[in-house]
Amino acid sequence: MSDGKTHDFITISTSPVIGCLAAQMSATVAVTTTIGYLVGGLLLSPDLDVKSRPWRRWGWLRFIWLPYQKLVPHRSWISHTPIVGTLIQLSYLGAIVLLAATLLGIDVWTIVRVVVDRQQDVGEGNPWSVNCFALITGLCLGSWAHLVADTLSSLGKHKKKKRRP
Numbered sequence: 801m802s803d804g805k806t807h808d809f810i811t812i813s814t815s816p817v818i819g820c821l822a823a824q825m826s827a828t829v830a831v832t833t834t835i836g837y838l839v840g841g842l843l844l845s846p847d848l849d850v851k852s853r854p855w856r857r858w859g860w861l862r863f864i865w866l867p868y869q870k871l872v873p874h875r876s877w878i879s880h881t882p883i884v885g886t887l888i889q890l891s892y893l894g895a896i897v898l899l900a901a902t903l904l905g906i907d908v909w910t911i912v913r914v915v916v917d918r919q920q921d922v923g924e925g926n927p928w929s930v931n932c933f934a935l936i937t938g939l940c941l942g943s944w945a946h947l948v949a950d951t952l953s954s955l956g957k958h959k960k961k962k963r964r965p
């Protein structure tokens with residue numbers, strides 16, 4: 801398994817590649833995908849299932865991931881499966897936000913309805929849905945880069961062990 805510094809380096813150094821690829825669609829999609837990629841690698845990482853660098857970056861909000869860490873064993877399929885892991889984390893985060901809003905008496909559904917209605921006014925094929933998709937794609941790719949590094953690192957360690965007499 802790669803360490804946190806290596807994961808950070810991989811995420812930051814490969815983010816321009818993601819931005820350039822996404823720029824084929826539009827500049828806005830490139831920015832949104834790259835932001836998603838950086839957040840997916842540095843903040844919403846598969847390693848949120850342990851007390852890791854990404855977890856520490858949440859600052860005083862890091863406590864919200866403690867139940868997740870209790871429920872999800874480190875490197876289990878729940879946190880370390882491409883796309884699924886990110887979607888589970890987003891669902892978990894959404895549930896926490898919903899719970900907090902409910903406790904604070906904020907009517908989230910009214911806010912969501914207003915935002916959705918505004919987007920429908922803009923018309924079909926509006927950039928909002930495209931950018932939403934770009935953001936989630938970026939988040940998943942950021943997580944995927946982490947998983948690839950973990951896999952390559954594990955394979956490297958496995959080969960080293962095999963070579964020993």
Ligand SMILES: [Zn+2]
Binds near residue numbers: 950
């Ligand atoms: Zn990991």
